[in-house]
Amino acid sequence: MKSNNPIPSYINKFKGDVKKRLNVIYKIISRQLPAATKTFAYQMPTFKGKKNLIHFAGYKNHIGIYPGPLGIQYLQTILPTAITSKGAWQIPHSHPLPEKEMNQLCQWIKINYE
DSSP states (O other), X not given: XXXXXXXXXXXXXXXXXXXXXXXXXXXXXXXXXXXXXXXXXXXXXXXXXXXXXXXXXXXXSEEEEEOHHHHHHHHHHHOTTOEEOSSOEEEETTSOOOHHHHHHHHHHHHHHHO
């Protein structure tokens, strides 16, 4: 049976470490938000419940995670050194992936939005 999930095709367009990092993020979000629909919104992989829960995307110098403004406020309480803006979290490729905090953020999203 063919999957309607477009996210693996998106990730496979990347190479090397960026592809590996995107796969780790994808697996964390999938594990933490199993009931979410996997789709695309704003040209990014998106996990959707009653509304868009979280997006992520790969870029030349970083990975962007988009949990919305309230998600960013929560992230700043668990990872004050995170590079953030109003609704975005940038993880430079030169930094290790903060997997623990990714898991915590997804758990917060599940409790508050799913």
